[in-house]
Amino acid sequence: MKSRAPGIRLYIDADLSSDGAIKLADGHAHYLRNVMRVESGDEILVFNGRDGEWRAVIAAIGKASVRLQIEVQTREQTPGPDLWLAFAPVKRGPIELIAGKACELGVSALIPVITARTNVGRINRTRLQTIATEAAEQCGRLDVPEVKAPVDLPEFIADWPAERTLVVCDETGGGMPIAEALAGANPAAPWAVLVGPEGGFVKSELEAITKLHIIKRVGLGPRILRAETAAIAALACWQALVGERRP
Amino acid sequence: MKSRAPGIRLYIDADLSSDGAIKLADGHAHYLRNVMRVESGDEILVFNGRDGEWRAVIAAIGKASVRLQIEVQTREQTPGPDLWLAFAPVKRGPIELIAGKACELGVSALIPVITARTNVGRINRTRLQTIATEAAEQCGRLDVPEVKAPVDLPEFIADWPAERTLVVCDETGGGMPIAEALAGANPAAPWAVLVGPEGGFVKSELEAITKLHIIKRVGLGPRILRAETAAIAALACWQALVGERRP
Known part of the structure; x- marks a missing residue:
């Protein structure tokens, strides 16, 4: 051969x-x-x-x-982590970076969420799906994460599945260090990471998010991370601390 | 005003x-x-x-x-983490990504290390320094990481400061999960993260690295990460688990 x-x-x-x-x-x-x-x-x-x-x-x-x-x-087909990434759309370069890296880092779905400070136009969902698919081919995954249709934040909150834990990247400094927030967490449960736009969530948005049933507000250190860096960092930490921790 | x-x-x-x-x-x-x-x-x-x-x-x-x-x-001026990133140069897009994101994630120095499987030509060190400086301006750091001159891996190993712990991203599967390897580690000590090229280190390189005094071989999960993704993920995990863990 x-x-x-x-x-x-x-x-x-x-x-x-x-x-x-x-x-x-x-x-x-x-x-x-x-x-x-x-x-x-x-x-x-x-x-x-x-x-x-x-x-x-x-x-x-x-x-x-x-x-x-x-x-x-x-x-054999084995399930990957049940981990969504919800993210406020950013410009073309960073959003494509998010699609590829989130796939490499094992997310099962990508959900663009339109927030008050989101200031990008149309999202090329087909292009993001192609990038995620190519990343899946290259990183050895057995599945491809689905890039969902964009939703407005109020709708995202209203439709939130109560049993899914939401890790909110909170750049206001109000969050717990991510290693502390995720210590001992259950890898078999359904999870999601939410990252806001450049400039962050507005106050009323953060309050509405905080009313969801299971939520962990986390901080990613003292520096101001770009949205795409925060997404990649939070996913990497989730995998290390929860998803791919040695059992 | x-x-x-x-x-x-x-x-x-x-x-x-x-x-x-x-x-x-x-x-x-x-x-x-x-x-x-x-x-x-x-x-x-x-x-x-x-x-x-x-x-x-x-x-x-x-x-x-x-x-x-x-x-x-x-x-006031306060010191950042004493954390180097040593990395095998990759293509222009990914290497520029490494320079910016490593700065956002708090590294104090960037060291390009030429390995057996490194197959990129000249590194534009001035350009990488500019990217790191702009990232420092935007992320709120009080200093700018220095982009060092490239070194060959044997020289890098020979000159290694014995007191600095080296976290080696080992894509061969021989590493410990990063959360386990870094649990309880000392944030005040000097640290470095080393990421190999696409295709990884050759066996003799990994053996030579492993002979260094303080070394932690870590794995970043079951997927094959691109070099730049591994660098960003390892730095994010180090900050969460060591550098910016709540004291």
């Missing part, structure tokens, strides 16, 4: 099972043929978020499609 | 003391005059890494220079 394409790992829609054959078209076929220049017989890895990860062989390369032969399961 | 320029915070070289006057030229004068469009009488904040933070008033704006009148100290 050749190993010319050892690094390729592709998220696809199709069901995966042994001895299955899959035809890829459009973006995937273009990527494999023209970007990665795979050849017949090359091996890649594929996953779909349901059936684990499989080794597949390039069986045929056509002008507009690539045929894969699914060979053997390399990893 | 007008407050047209409330957000401006400038790192300058000059000594700062009450009733001092400072003439800014070149980049700083251009930035204040043409980018921030300050006017005579506007207030800004200045710091130099030695004398704390001071409020200053724009006293005069000339064609090529701006004169500041230093008014009153707003914060």
